[in-house]
Amino acid sequence: MAQAIHAAGESLYYEATNASNYAGIHVESPVAAGFLHSRAVWALGLLVALAITRMITSKPKMPAGTKALPQIPGLPYIGAPWGVPVPGAESAWHFADLHKKYGPIYAWEVFGTYHVWVESDKIARDLLVHRGKKYGGRHEIPAAVGVKDGSEFVPLMNIGDNFWRHKNFIHALNRQANADNIFFGYPELENKNTLRRLLDHPDKWSEHIITHCSRVAGRIAWGDPRHGTKLLHVVPVLLKAVSPGGPIVNLLTPLMYLPDSISPWKKAEAKRAQQMKDAFYEAQEDVIKRYEEGTAEGSWTKLWLDKAQGLEKSHLNKHEAAHAVGSNALVAIVTIGSPVHTFFTAMCHYPSWLPRLQEEVDRVCGDRLPLMTDMPKLPVLRAVVKETLRWRQPTPLGVPHILEEDDVYEGYFMPKGAMIHANHYLISREPTQFPEADEWRPERWLDPSWPTYKEPLSEFPTVRGDPGFGYGVRACPGIDLVATELYTTIGSIAWGFNIKRKEGKAGYENPVPWYQTNPYVITMASQFPADVTPRSADKARIIRQLTEDPSLTVKGVGEKSEGQFGRWDVYRPEEGSGKTFDWEGLTALAPDHDKGPRRYPAGV
């Protein structure tokens, strides 16, 4: 494969296509970012940041007999704030050079925060699993101050009793929902609707993926796919607020100490939190009403109302339950949407694999879509999913953990408060485990000559235990839903469709992205124009017969949902405008998509 990794600093371009009550809430668009990233604003911001850092930092004392980690050189007080890469698969590449220079664990101090980068699976397990509780904290996010100590968003809550009540609740929710007909049968049911949308509007494949994930999440959380629409508003605002690639305060972190009256980020954060609360409360009330009428469908919220096994002991009140269910649902949309996008990218770069996958799915499933019960017989499908997750992790630079007390590892001293980053991107490229790591090679999970091969093939490969889901006490509790959606959705798409890069000049004009993703903590491969066609007239006929509800979540301009759902409508640009629905920049075309294929220098 000709292309290799390269760090590029282009900013995303942004298109506001929504027109709703909440369309005005965005923390900072790249247009604004363009202004904020001007030299004058940076210089001023740096000065303020430096002054604040001097006031708040004090150096920890190293115990005798310990040594300091290898560290990127920097200035007194501010460390080395330059060159901090904004997340995204391309920025992860940047760390490969540092890894070569400093080894698999090193420090990078920025404005008084001691960051530790961990780039081997063994070290990540030693610290985050074997010493999990010590390493299980979360940090204050400068553009979302308060989230750490609140009860509204589990993935970013600090460790402690409150966190454990919520985490146990979420584990119990997922366990019970999986036991109840595999998430109430919704993922398999929605696969049918998604195939129909792909059949009717193949050019909107990226939008269909997002629609699919939001409908599944809306159904599982509240028994009604339309509640997923709301989350299409909530996710981009939240994701940007918590990403270094979002508001500038997330990079110039000391600016978070500015008083409320002059901090634009605190104002935006209050609006964001209100928007999320409105969405979650409204959905919860809707289920309570149907529950009292005896018509509520299966859902996480219904499990809570039923006081299902394992949920009761967490004693979550109504507000907490609304947010625990809601935050689980919104995480599910953006994370699962990511590998499904990557699947389309991989199919276009590695066209020989789709026929192989289709042969297996046809042989096992015949005229019907793949189900979870088929999975033991579908190792090629599982290998495709597993390799897709390895090749482009949804969180390439992980979600940082905070060290809760001083620690020493192999003689290296790490101070309390250190921010520990498990670099999933490089961990999934460790040379002894993953030869030809930059290539998408499902055979590494199917052929005994590869180091990652494992038997029995009825069980392996599996997404369970994958480092891309994090480590230790903070590891992802959504794995059952991930497995269900990724296996059956990707399997269903392969069952019904051929996916190819555009040929000829169109192929040059519409290059298939390689590393390009959005720049947020949860990345998504950039969308691109592809040829998506039904495999046969017969398959197209079956898809039409299967459809339960082909309605789209994203509306055409001028359409409106009935009643309470109308105010949350999300619109796609007008037909013929030449613009694509890009979910507030989360699924945008690569910024240089019209400049031909991007060239990359030699790899990591």
Ligand code: HEM
């Ligand atoms: C491909 C899909 C997914 C990937 C790659 C993924 C990855 C991750 C990662 C890396 C973390 C942080 C782990 C750490 O801090 O060490 C995490 C946390 C979390 N994930 Fe997932 N996730 C996915 C899907 C889901 C789904 C579907 C759900 C809900 C059903 C979910 C719910 C959560 C929650 C609630 C947390 C917070 C856990 C905590 O902070 O203790 N995730 N996930």
